Amino acid sequence: MIRPILCYPDKRLREPGNDVEEFDAELHALIDDMAETMYAAPGVGLAATQLGIPKRLFIIDVATDEDEPSDLRVFINPEIIAAEGETTFNEGCLSFPGLREDIDRAERVTVRALDKDGNPFELEADGLLAIAIQHENDHLDGKLMIDHLSVLRRRLMHRAMMKRAAADAAQ
Numbered sequence: 001m002i003r004p005i006l007c008y009p010d011k012r013l014r015e016p017g018n019d020v021e022e023f024d025a026e027l028h029a030l031i032d033d034m035a036e037t038m039y040a041a042p043g044v045g046l047a048a049t050q051l052g053i054p055k056r057l058f059i060i061d062v063a064t065d066e067d068e069p070s071d072l073r074v075f076i077n078p079e080i081i082a083a084e085g086e087t088t089f090n091e092g093c094l095s096f097p098g099l100r101e102d103i104d105r106a107e108r109v110t111v112r113a114l115d116k117d118g119n120p121f122e123l124e125a126d127g128l129l130a131i132a133i134q135h136e137n138d139h140l141d142g143k144l145m146i147d148h149l150s151v152l153r154r155r156l157m158h159r160a161m162m163k164r165a166a167a168d169a170a171q
Contacts, residue, residue: 003037003051005094007168008144008161010052013095017049017056017140020076023118027057031074031116034059043094045132047139050095058136062128073123078113078137081122089131093145097164099157103148105134 006013020027030048038046038059047058056077063071085107092100108126111133115121125133135145146157 001033001036002040003033005037005041005050006052007095007097007165008146009158009165012052013049013139013144014142015049015054016142017047017054020055020057023116028116030057031059035072041094044128045136046094047136049139049142056140058140060129060132060136062132074116075111075133075136076114076116078111078140080109080134080137081112082110084108091131091135091145093135096145096157096161099160101145101149101153101157103145105131109133
């Protein structure tokens with residue numbers, strides 16, 4: 001089922017996620033809904049908090065080429081345990097539709113998390129996968145891409161999103 005994605009300035013985007021403790025059919029259904037929602041949007045990552053569900057869970061699929069097979073990854077209760085290097089990437093966010101900004105991130109990260117069945121894993125990532133992990137992990141802490149911007153860029157993005165919210169409310 002495709003679920004509605006919260007858009008900035010919705011206050012629920014600022015709520016940090018709580019640890020997932022139950023690895024049951026309800027969790028698997030949520031993960032399936034998140035994947036369907038992310039692919040329909042379309043995006044490369046989605047955090048449960050973007051759906052108004054305060055859980056420490058995000059999914060990522062960086063297979064962006066239509067000929068590439070899906071590479072859906074599930075991260076539950078993730079923790080970035082190492083970050084190296086610096087890079088700037090022009091990021092978008094499903095909670096900021098149509099907007100993109102250059103964001104400074106670590107070039108490589110190591111993340112420790114649980115899979116959909118509660119099995120622990122560790123993953124070293126670079127490139128788009130590392131960017132997406134950092135971006136989605138920020139969501140679980142109530143941090144948004146706008147928080148990485150200069151005061152001026154933040155004001156401009158805030159204004160654009162407020163205009164959009166007013167236009168959506170008028171419809």
